[in-house]
Amino acid sequence: MQTTNNQQNWVEVGRIEDIPLLGARLVKSPKGDIAVFRTQGDEIFALRDKCPHKGGPLSQGIVHGKKVACPLHDWKIHLDTGLAVAPDEGCAARFPVEVRDGLIYLSLEPDSGR
């Protein structure tokens, strides 16, 4: 994975506990809605809140493993890559996230996808 070059891009969006375990929260940004997910193992991921299928809000899906099931037609999306689980094809943009001292920092520049 590539690391981000410009530090000033990181924005603090909340604490880890703000997101339910196996859940997601929405971050509204000038660049569109971003879904921030928390897995069972407390890993944090961020994707554009738009399913590559028909734009379903991924933040409203069920999180399991490192995947989320889209609430509209049940496509599964990999949280770490934004890619749809085969045989579906498509990709939700992935945003870099970092957790420091329990605080979540998000970069608004997607590092893959659109």
Add this chain to the structure above:
Amino acid sequence: MQKQKLVLVGNGMAGVRTLEELLKIASDKYDITVFGAEPHPNYNRILLSPVLAGEQTVQDIIINEMDWYEQNQIHLHINKKVTKIDRKNRIVFTEDGTSAEYDRLLLSTGSNPFILPIPGAELPGVVSFRDISDVEAMLDASSRYRNAVVIGGGLLGLEAANGLMLRGMDVTVVHIAPWLMDRQLDEPAARLLQQSLEAKGLKFLLEKQTGALVPGESGRVCAVSFKDGDSIPADLVVMAVGIRPNTELAESAGLYCNRGVVVNDTLQTFDPRIYAVGECVSHRGVAYGLVAPLFEQAKVAANHLAEYGIGCYTGSLTSTKLKVTGIDLFSAGDYMGAEGTDAIVLSDPAGGNYKKVVLKDNKVVGAVLYGDTTEGSWYFDLLREGTDVSDIRSSLLFGQHNLGDSGHGDPHARVAAMPDSAEICGCNGVCKGDIVKAIRDKKLFTLDEVRAHTKASSSCGSCTGLVESLLAVTVGGDYSTAPSKKPMCGCTEHSHDEVRETITRQGIKSIPALMHFMEWKTPDGCNKCRTALNYYLLCAWPSEYVDDNQSRYINERVHANIQKDGTYSVIPRIFGGDTSPKQLMAIAQIAERWEVPTVKFTGGQRLDLLGIRKEQLPGIWKDLSEAGFVSGHAYGKAMRTVKTCVGSQWCRFGTQDSTTMGIKLEELTWGSWTPHKFKLAVSGCPRNCAEATIKDFGVVAVDSGWELHIGGNGGIKVRATDFLCHVKTEEEVLEYCAAFMQVYREDAHYLERTAPWVERRGLTYVKERVVDDAEQRKVYAERFYESQKYSQDDPWKARGEGVDAHEYKPMAILS
């Protein structure tokens, strides 16, 4: 970390399947070495018959090419027979001295064809039908000689005979029993089979005992002589009289064998480091000779090798088909009909049709079909599920499409007749051709595999039956049995029923505890199993279970319906569909205040407010609760609505007050969670204006009281209700309704509506609990009332007052 060493002896169907299963779940655990006595990579033995018949080539039937072994870093030794196991030092040795050490050893040596101990059995020109070299020998003979004799009129013998005949030989089948395939067919079916095979050109000698094989001048076999003195010419003799588990190696290593290598339910032999799967095995005294049970064994063994330790093999039911093109026969279970059974028979020899279904205690225990076999898998399902068929007994033989109430025809026949372009899965737009192609090309065997590769049936699930039929139709010819139970989803080996039973028996009260106890394969399940488990736990422990919000679909999590654009719709409850100007005004004012873009009547006589943004939800709910409304649960796998007509209050035909009845029913049942959505209706007379006969629970007033109907569905697959019973009083209607709902809540699989549930369980099952036994009805109803104490609190009110506030607010708004 040092990998453990796994050695597989036997590069055949069961052994390699075990490796495939193992690689799927634990690809890095072992250093794998495979020994195979044959000079080929792993191939599909079943398809040797089509190869012999010229319908497929050897290349077509290879399952895993050499590079598959390479890609998975498996050390493959072909053409090497293992002759010794040194259990003390854990090393295996082959004939030529090659050796390999193991930590775990898997034996899958298949079986050996049984060779009759008669003079001449060892002559050139005498072969068995087991592997590629046998097929090559037969093909060679067919190009040079004319007369073939097949000894054995069972499945293999007939397939061999058919193949040789298609290769141009003159073939006689010799069989010792009075009729063909006597281990699978009864006499009438076998006679029909014989007739059609004779019409194709085969000859038969029944009740004939072979005495000796006679050598000719060249030393090759030239005739078969019988004990009664007859003899016939033979340049090729195929012995297909049975198989014997190949236990030679296991026995030489001192492993306990008894007509097969004896294994336990985890497929371990008496030496726990040594596993055995496939035809060489004897499990609970049974050795199987068909692949489906062996694949089930493979799955369990792989599971155990991966140290998941779930999964337990408890035996399989099998059914048979004959792979001779143009001949359709099916047989399963007790096809002869032992003492204490009844048989229903349809026999039409002139039309080439024969059907026999054997029943015991009103359950299917066996079936034989010849000619039209489209119902085979249906009977097999009834057999496996143990469905009580008393209600459909009279029409059983005419097949599923004649059941009248399901009205859509038998799925197997239906899918078989569909064109390739027919859409099977509407949700994902997958057509029949795609599915069939994937099943063939990717060698899929299970519903889950089809879902993973094609997406079909992975969304709403309403096409699951069709996909299963396609699997049966496509794979059926090759793999003639189906697994005896269906796991809930890919995360577990366990079925819905096992899970439900474990919850109550073990007193388990949380999802993680259940997953831990039942050894889930994934750490936190998936959206399929978690939502089901959440419901099962809620149903089992209404007063104690703590609902898991993250295991609910979005609709239930936020108590509103998500729409295509990500907005929501809310439906306030209007009991019995009976409203007032005041209520209507309140709804209208709230809709105006929140600038609701669309207000619509639903099919269930309620008002739907559409186009609400998620963050508006708590506010609109607060207003609605203050105006006296509770949630209509129109988003949930829950009791939805009670539809009513105006009944005797207004209607000139009305015999009873259906509206009041509807209100009472809704007051009783609102808020209850059910396996799937649940709808009711009450009509005031048999004109049935409220359409009660397509509801999960329908009530129709008659002069003398109320008729109760169950299991209707107006959705994708329309199904009219079954008549449950007639009752006299209002109190009875309520009690029967509560009891029926509770039986459904406690028994159905999650996401199974009442219609398929009643078809699976049988109407009798429901009647026994709700109608026949008053005591039991009261017990069920009591459990329903108890659970309602906890579920009849309004989720809207609570959220309007601030519960789960984080759900409805973004975590951050960046500018």
